[in-house]
Amino acid sequence: MMPRRHKPCFAALAACLIAGSAIVCVVCQDSQPDDIDSFVDKQNITLDQLNDECWVWKSTLWGAPVKDYSPISKRRVWLTDGCAEACQRHEQCKAWSFDWKGECFLLSNVTTLLKAGQSDLRNFAFVAQGKRGSRDCRPLDERRPCLEHNVKILWSDISYKYADANLTVEECRQACIKTVECRFFTLLALPGETRQCFLKNAGVNDNKLCSEYATSGFANGRDCGSPTEPLTPSEDDVKKLTSQQLFVSLDLLKKSYPPFPLFQEAYEKVNQCGCYREFTKPFYQEIEDDSEGDSEGEGDGEETKKPKTAPGSAVMLREIPTYLTPPRRCQLFCQADDRCQHWSTRWNRCFLWADVQRWLEGPDIPDLAGPKLCPRDKLEEGLRCDADFYRERYTPLSLFVLKVRDIRVPLGGSCPIEISWASLSWMLAAAILLLGTFVVAVISKVHFERRTNIVRVMIAAISMWDFLTDCAFVARSYEYAQLWVFWVGIFHLNLVIFSNSIALIYMTRSRDRQGHSFRKWMEQHQQYSHLGTLLVFVSSFLHLGVLHLFASRLFGWTLFSLEVHTKSLLTMEMLTLAEDVPQVALQAYVLLNQGSGGGGIPSVTLVSILTSIFQILKLLLFLLKYAMHSIFPSVATKSASRTAASSFAPSLRYGHSSDSEDFGGGAERTVSKTTASDMSLVKAANEQQGGP
Structure with missing residues (x-):
């Protein structure tokens, strides 16, 4: 006679014959144990193969039951020791098996050994079997x-x-x-x-x-x-965190220990020891609502009317049915919900909460509550090596040269310190460009063209580099979590190109002296008209940087030195300044959000900072140049007169050479016009100074 739970399923077999379903039969024949999934290893065994001295845990036996067998229910035997004692008292019992249900089986012979799995965690520790006369050989602590x-x-x-x-x-x-x-x-x-x-x-x-x-x-x-004493962090952990100045992690480590012994x-052993609070739940009270039409998804039959709550009530996100679910599982539900901030649970329910304003406490409250993340959760996540860490650990300037990977390292580990060669190369290229531009402008002013405007040459370099950094910012922001930054940047760059093109078209087609000079130059240099037009409109893409170079008279290259009025150039520069405002605002947004949150793209932040620095430098140069013309007119006039007087002879020489090459027999007429123009400029400057 087999144990009761091993008897064939006669009713199911009859159903198989009636229905003609072989699949059901196979399932029935293979389901002798009530929970076969809890056993992961099944093998044949004889009585002589059993351990004569010790019990074997996490396994059970199949075999022939003793005569007049009836499994001993857990109402009579609920501990493993009781099952072994029952076998010892029964004369026919050769072995016993205490299964996951808490039932005790006395066997006269054994045929099969099943090693238990992990399907039933509650009573898993009580799964055992043994031979008559054997004993529990586990250590005393077990x-x-x-x-x-x-x-x-x-x-x-x-x-x-x-x-x-x-x-x-x-x-x-x-x-x-x-x-x-x-x-x-x-x-x-x-x-x-x-x-x-x-x-x-x-x-x-x-x-x-x-x-x-x-x-x-x-x-x-x-x-x-x-x-007798509360637990504290080990000295090794404290020294390790202190030496790395990880005081936030050290504070979390101290908070992870309960305040009592x-x-x-x-x-x-205990999950999140000291983090959960008993007899506590958020304040939540539903009140009657007589209003109609406030239901969500009305008419689809799926959504119910959202309950109206009393003032000060927390927001209940979810109510999850459970049965004897561990508190940790309820906390994991909360961690899986981005909106969840706190949770509470009882033996049959798990609640997820947000916007908790006050708590209810008392011995009559059966709930247990806790936060979304306990100190041990934060410590297990590890140290986050983001922009905030490097900014706090070193200096904010470290973001310019360090590579921020935004990773996590285990507690006590150190964040990697790697040099960002791309950032260094970018800054080095900017420094070389600005320094080289300044040197070239000085050489041009000293050796080639005294009317070379060094400030304007620097503005040209900064404008072109500014536009390149804007492009780099937009390109790198494509990896940003908020993709709208990329599309806004693309729209702004296209708007800049369009507005600059319109401004240049207006400048070249205007009837004032500036437009007249441009058209006259194009007529005189027809062989370079296509190149000149191309270079002028490249300014639209390089943020008017080429236009600044035209107006600077760099190297005295009259071929590309257009007669651009100061007022017209000021208009262009104010246009570029207005175009820079949206870009600076966008970069400031990315810098503040990514910089404070440590959310992940320090390369974009670096480009934003560099671009903003260039724009500020350009603005300062604008203000410096026009302050010389407005706030200090006498200084500007003296400078203009000195420049005109000193460049009179070189201008005559360059004008004669250029005109004679380009126009042949009309050289003398061009020289006389140039001389008269320069002499009138000197005379006007002397009159403004109050004397000849």
């Missing part, structure tokens, strides 16, 4: 584990008989041994109150909570003493 002080077992209560009996710890343990199905117990000894003893049939670590004045343990456990072993 056979009779120490009681856990300041640890409470949640739920799984089977009796409240001793809740107000004011028992001691040992009396509560003895009461558990005598109570049917009791395997664990918890004693609450709050100061000034009656000691409460709760008997439980399960005590897995996931359902344990660090709670002061509570003592929990196994029915056959033993008292190994009570902790606890053994290290208990602290490591």
Whole structure:
């Protein structure tokens, strides 16, 4: 005769014959154990192959039951020791098996050994089998584990008989041994109150909570003493974090330990020890709402009317049905929801909350609550090596030269320090460009063309580099989480090119002296007209930088030195300044959001900073140049007169040479016009100074 749970499924077999379904038959024949999935290894075995001395845990036996067999229910035997004792008392019993349900099977012979899996965690520790006369050979700490002080077992209560009996710890343990199905117990000894003893049939670590004045343990456990001092971080961890100046991580590490005494072993077993709060839940109160038409998704039959809550109530995001679900699982639900900030749970429900304004506390509240992330969660995530870390650990300027990977390293590890060669190359190229531009302008002014405007040459270089950095900013922002920054930047660049083109067309087609000079130059140099037009309109793409070079008379190259009036050039520069404002605003937004949050693209931030620096330098040069013409007119006039007088002879020479080459017989006429123009400029300057 086989054990009751191993009998063939006669009713199911009849159904197979009636329905003609071979699949159902196969399933029935292979389902002799009620939970075959909990066994991952099945092998044949004989009685002689069993261990003669020790019990074997996490496995069960199949075989022939003793005569007149009836499985011993968990109402009679609820501990492994009781099943072994029952086999010892029965004459025909050769082996016993205590399965995951808590039933005890006495066998006269064995045929199959099944090693248990992990499907049932609650009673997994009680799965065992053994030969008659064998014993529990486990170490003492496993056979009779120490009681856990300041640890409470949640739920799984089977009796409240001793809740107000004011028992001691040992009396509560003895009461558990005598109570049917009791395997664990918890004693609450709050100061000034009656000691409460709760008997439980399960005590897995996931359902344990660090709670002061509570003592929990196994029915056959033993008292190994009570902790006397609260736990603190190890000296090695403190030194390691202090040496790296990781004070935020050190503070989290200290907060991860509860403020009351606890053994290290208990602290490591209990999930988020000291982070969860008992008898606590957010304030949430629904009130009657007589209004109509406020339902969500009305008419589709799926959405229900959103309840109206009292002022100060928290926002309930979700209510998840559960049954004896560990608090940690409810917290993981909260961590999976971006909106969730806190959670609360009871034995059959898990609630996710947001915008909690106040909490309700009291012994009559059965809920347990906690935050989305506990200190240990943050520590397990590791140290985040983002822009904020490098800015705080070193200096804000470190972002210019360090590569920020935005990664996490384990607690106590150090963030990598790598040089960003791309950033250094970019800054080096900018420095070489600006320095080279200044040197070239000085050489041009000293050796070639005294009327070379150094400030304007520098503005030209800064304008062109500014536009390139704008393009780099837009290109790198494509990797940014907020893609709209990229599209706004693209729109702005196109708008800049369009507005600059319109301004140049207006300048070249105008009837004033500037437009007349441009058209006259084009008529005189028809062989260079296409090149000149191309270079002029390249200014639209290089932020009017080429136009500044035209107006600077660099190297005295009259071929590309257009007669651009100061007022017209000022208009162009104010246009570029107006175009820079949206770009600076966009870069400031990216800098503030990415810089403060450490969210991930320091390269874009670096380009933003460089671009903003160039724009500020350009603005300062604008102000400096026009301050000389407006605030200090006498200085500007003297400078103009000196420049005109000193360049009179060179201008005559360059004008004669150029005109004679380009126009042949009309050279003398060109020289006389140039001389008269320069002499009138000197005379006007002398009159403004008050004398010849």
